[in-house]
Structure formats: C-alpha cells, structure tokens
Amino acid sequence: MSIELKDVSYTYSKGTPFERQALNNVSVSIDKGEIVAIIGHTGSGKSTFVQHLNALLKPDKGMIIIDEVDATGKTSDAKAARHRVGMVFQYPEHQLFAETVEEDIAFGPRNKGFSEDEVAVQVKEAMRFVGLDYDTYAKRSPFQLSGGQMRRVAVAGVVALNPDYLVLDEPSAGLDPASRLRVFREILELHKTRKIAIVIVTHSMDEAAEYANRLLVINKGQLLYDGKPEEIFKEHSAELRQVGLDMPQVYNLGEKLKANGLNLKGDIMNTKALVKAICQAKGWKNAK
Amino acid sequence: MIKIENLKHYYKDIDGNEVKALDGVSLSIAEGEFVAVIGANGSGKSTLARHLNGLLVPTEGKVTVNDMDTMDEDRTWDIRQSVGMVFQNPDNQIVAAIVEEDVAFGMENIGVPSAEIRPRVDKALAAVGMSDYAKHAPHLLSGGQKQRVAIAGILGLEPKCIVLDEPTAMLDPQGRQEIVATVKSLNKEKNITIVYITHYMEEALQADRVVVMGAGKIQFMGTPKEVFCRVEELEKLGLEAPIAAKVASELRKCGAKLPKDIITEEELAKALCQ
C-alpha cells in the first residue's frame, strides 16, 4: 500500500511566456503508516508536489501510482484510488460552504458514495478526532465559529473521507502556539488509531523534527534529500543552510551545548530528548 | 506618545451575549519605543491595536495619541496619519494594482501635492528595500514583499508610530525575517514608535518591552528577559517561551540550579558549561 511518483515533472503555463518548471523528475514512494514531513522554501515546488499525491495536478511526464493503480486515468478504479488520499489545503477554513458543521463535513463522504449511515458514523468520528463535540457543534453554522474551530471543521471534512493517506499543507499556519500543538496532537492521534500515512508540508524544521519519521527536502523542483530527519540534519546541515533552510532550534541548541564542551548523547529532535541528554551529561536525575 | 487608560471594549456576539474583548487595559507607550504585544488568539490583542488609531473607540476608558483623544472625531484623520497600521493579511490591504501607486494611496488621501508624492514614494520604497519593485503588480510578490509594500504605504504618511497587527502570521520564515528586520531598522534609524502584535515569541524578543495579553487584560509585562523566563505562565496563556528558557525550566525541575533569567542559547550554554 503506497503512493508512488515515478519521474514526475510538471510545468506551469506550458507554452506561454509565463512557463515555469515546478517539478523536475521527482520519484518517491510513500507507504501507509509513515509520517512524512515535506520541507522547502516558498516556490520550491513542494505545493506542486503534494498536489500530485492525489493527481489533482496531472504530471507532464511520469506516473502517479496509488495502491498499484494509475491514478491519472479516468477509470472508476483511478477515481477510487484518488479518493483514498485526503488533502487538507492551506487555510482550509476558506473552503467551508454548508449551512451546518455536520453538512459540511458530510460533503466529502457523500461524494465518495458512502451510505447515509456510514456518513453519519464518519462525521461523528471525524468531529471526535478534531475535538469538536457533536451535540454542541453539529447543527451550528460553520461561519459562526472562531478561526481555530473553523480550521478543525475543515480538517474533519477531510478526515471523514476516511482516507488511507492524509496530506496536510501547513496545517498550523496562522495559529497561536497552543492551537499549533493541538493540531499536531490530533494528527498524531489519527495516525496512531487508523495507521494511515500522514504527509505534512511545513516551513518549520522544529515541527518536522518533532513529528515526522521521514523527511523530504524539496528545492528548486527537485527532491534534495529523503530520509530520517535526524540523519539528514546530521549529514547535510551545511548544505541545508546553504539553500537557506535552518536546522530545528532544539538541534541547534544541542549542537551549541556540545560545542561548549557538554557531552550530549543520542539524537536530539525535541525538547524532551535535549533535557534528558543534559541531565545524563550533568548527572542530574531526570524527573520524567 | 500613546496613553491607554482603563480601556474597556464590549460588543455583542451573534447569540446576543456580551463579549468583553478588552476589560480594563492601561498602558502607556513612549515615543521611539518598540513594544511587542503577545497573546493567544482571542486574547484581545487585535482589538487593542484597533483602538490605537481610532478604528475602534472605547466602550469605557480613554485612548490618547499625542494628547488627541481617539473619541474626538475632528482629530480622527490626524490620529490615523500619526499612527499607521499594518494588518495580518498581506493581500487584503493593498489597494492599487501597481506597487508605487499603492504606496502613493495614503498620501493622495491626505492631499499631499502631486509633485511631493513622487519623491516620498521613492523614499518609502527605499526604506523597506522595495525600490526595484516599484512598477510590479502586487499579486506577483511574495508575502514578505507585500507586507513591506504595506509598510512603505504607511511610511509615506510620515507617521510617528506604526502598529503592526500580526504582520507575519501568514508569512513563511523568510518573510518573517524580512518584516522583523524592516521594523527594527525603522525603529532604530527613524525613531518610529513600534507596536508589534504577534504570537511568535522569537519576534517579540527584538522588542524593548513585551506586553502579555490574556482574556482581555494585560497579564504581565516587562523586558523580554523579565517576560520570557516565566515559562509556565506563558504556556498557561497558550503562548510559548524561547527554547532555552523552556529547557532551563525543565532542567530546574530535575534539580538543576540555574539562574532564573535564562532566555537565550548563549545564557543557557554559559550556565551549563561553566
């Protein structure tokens, strides 16, 4: 079970003066169960890349294969395959349209051809995942909610499709720190219970380091690195800095402490790990 | 420069309940100061910002800008000229379809003579490093560039103070750096008073003073050092402390004896590696 991109190239506005190649020969395979973070500058091609994961954009060259089906085709198999990939766009709250929260979340499952019973189950499940109480919010208009709640309704609308792969384009953009944490907690929870693949596009190396078990670095339309975050940071930090991508703050801090003579062991990918390593080095007893 | 005395702002929401967006805020901002206001969504920080140039007026209390009361309708335009405002969404505040036309917009509104507008536009664009883009269409610029155009549009009015309401919330890291650097240089080189609203603590670190908002009130304020070492209080308000402060706070829980005011990586390294 995987999404495979094979030698995918994509050019915007082909044949006009605005022609611009956004992806150049990208090959990658994303398996069910992974948490993949995609990092790159604005304009690096990462948004174009994720829009290929469910064949929203059709490649000029190359193939998109979802669960062994060519997803660019017109067959019902291809359509079904595309529907297994849920896609949460940037600022997804801007796509809400229905009169009630429930109706909006049910839009996707209904299009997908679920029975009404199944739709109801999926809507309730999805609302539970994003932490919106069904009895309180189901009948409300989505436009009367706060910005953060609207975002959660929009995410629920995609979760309710019961996708095998969930792609999120900057799910935490514009949120305050507490809401950012919450969004990621919900995504991780979803990953844990449904064993689906999660693909997160982010600008934040810290988020990538903390949550992902695989990192794709995209630069100038090409896949620059593909691997475990800790390995990429360790081996390619100089090159990453060169293309203007910074290391995670916590990683930088760890490096700084090491440079100052502190003997830190292990991979330092989040605050907890750093605190643990410092306690070990200093012989303090770690409270947790 | 700006005095806020016991400011309250109430409004009714859709269900008819009274919402206390601001509930007794007092703050005074000196000329040339760089003040950061941080707070979670819904803490009242944007409502506060909109009181500073009379876009909103107090339900109770008083806001004065250079001794002009924002309730005084005769002074509204003088106040808006001396307190410029940059908003969160870079797309929704640019009026004209060409960068330089947009920068000129404010000046045209207050009736600056035509011959004077041109040099002032050029100066404003130079101050934000956007001179090369004078003839560009705004929708083709990056988010950071759009925000810099918005800042230039305000600079043309030669304001004493600029209020930025979450100017970086919709930008990528590079755009955020551009804005922080621009704002800092305006503060240092042109002595423009800055009120900078954000929920990114890295940005608030650049300020002279940090005001922490929560539930329509000022929770506490002080220098970045004084504010950001209060890790747990910040987290309770839905905010975040700098990583070094967070780590130091965790280490203290493990029994480490560290100075109370660690907020930078250097300070942490020094404390740990002596």
Add this chain to the structure above:
Amino acid sequence: MLNNITLGQYFPGDSFIHKLDPRTKLLCTLLFIVAIFFANSPISYGILCGFTLLVILVSRLPFVMVLKSVKPIWIILLLTLCIHIFTTPGETILYQYSFLTVTKEGLELGVKMCLRLILLLLFSSILTFTTSPIVLTDGIESLLRPFKCIGVPAHELAMMMTIALRFIPTLLEETDRIMKAQTARGADFESGNIIQRVKNMLPLLIPLFIGAFRRADDLAIAMEARCYRGGEGRTRMHQLSYGSNDYVAFVVIFVLIFGLAFLRWGTKLI
C-alpha cells in the same frame, strides 16, 4: 488552471499610439465611432479601413492579434448580415427561394453594417491593446470629472475599477484553490445537466463569495486606516497632461471626420 490570465488585453510597447494620453485615446475612439456613422459610400468605407490599418501599423501591434479580437462576435456579425440580407426590401432581386428574397440593397446594407461593427471593435481593441487598464482608469476618471456636478460619481467609479483590477488575479487564484480543495473532497464540477451543474458549483461559489466579502471588509478597514475618505480633497501622484503627440492625434481624427462628412454631404453642395 486559472493563473496567468492577462488582465485586459494590454500589450506593452512604446509606439506613437502607446504614448498618447489615455484621454486622447478615449476621445479619439469616440470620434472615430462618430466618423463610422458618417460613412455611406464605398470610398468612405475604404478610407476608414485604410485609416484603421494605418493605426494598427503605427501601434506596431501584431496584425493577426488585432484581427483576432473580432472573433468573439462572429455570430453577431453573421446574424446582422442575414437579417439585413433577407429583410431589406429592394428592386434588384438577386435570388429568391420561397419567401426568402435576397436583394442587392439588402446585401449592400448587410455588408455595411458588418463593416461598421468590425471597425468599431478593431478600434476599441487598439485602445485596450495599447493602454494599460490602470492608465485607462485614470483617463476615464479625468474625463468624467466635469460631469460630477450632474451626479456622475467619477472618483468612485475609478476607485472601483482600480480595486477590481487589483483583486481579480487574487480572486482567480482563490477560485483555483477552492476548486482543487473541493475536487479533493470528491466534488464534480464537470458532469451532469445544467441544474445539477449549478448545484455542484455551490461548494465553489459560496466560499468564493464569503472570501470576497471578507477581503472587502479587510480592505475597507485598511483603507480607512490609511486616511481614505472619498474623492474630496484627494491629490494624485500621476497627473495626466497632453503633449504635442496628442494634438497631432486630434488633428488627424478631425481631418478624418470632416473628410467623411464632406464626402457625405459636401459633394451634393458642389
């Protein structure tokens, strides 16, 4: 999908026509339309066609591109031609089939009418091809200003056009994004009958409208914060001014008008 749609049809350049003041171009276009209706003989139509050709040459626009601007109205042209051919009574009958009669007069009138429409369209296309929409807006505002006293909201109209020009690309981008987002949720914008299609468009149109209102709200506040209070007491950075080229253009167009008027009425006087 929807990006890179060029606004208006502006084709940048620095020809004599490009450099004219927008007001000159607007007025000359109006005068040319008047001239079109003075024409009644093959000679005068010949002159008009020649003049249009000359203007296209001077503007250095790609000839084919200008001609293409007639394409969207070909069906109207065809209709005009048919109506005139079949309904104009006349003496010289060229062809007759049951109740349909084609007369020489009808054919002549039909061709004339079509020619008028084509010339009108070509000339206004040259205007939009050689003038950026922004400059055109300035020109319209300036020309309408004298009519303010009879209630023509010159400034407001110009402001509306400026904002529309600014936001059309943004809204197109947004349309593209929402379309993709709903497609990813299984929406189908392309199949079904017309009623179904309209219904299927709602998930696109509602967010688009709400978004547009949100933007309008934001923009209104931002404009107010930048001291906007209507056209009263406003100055402009760019002031339009007529140059020697503009006088040349006016002389040429008036010579054309008087020439055509002479051909129509003057020849009878002699």
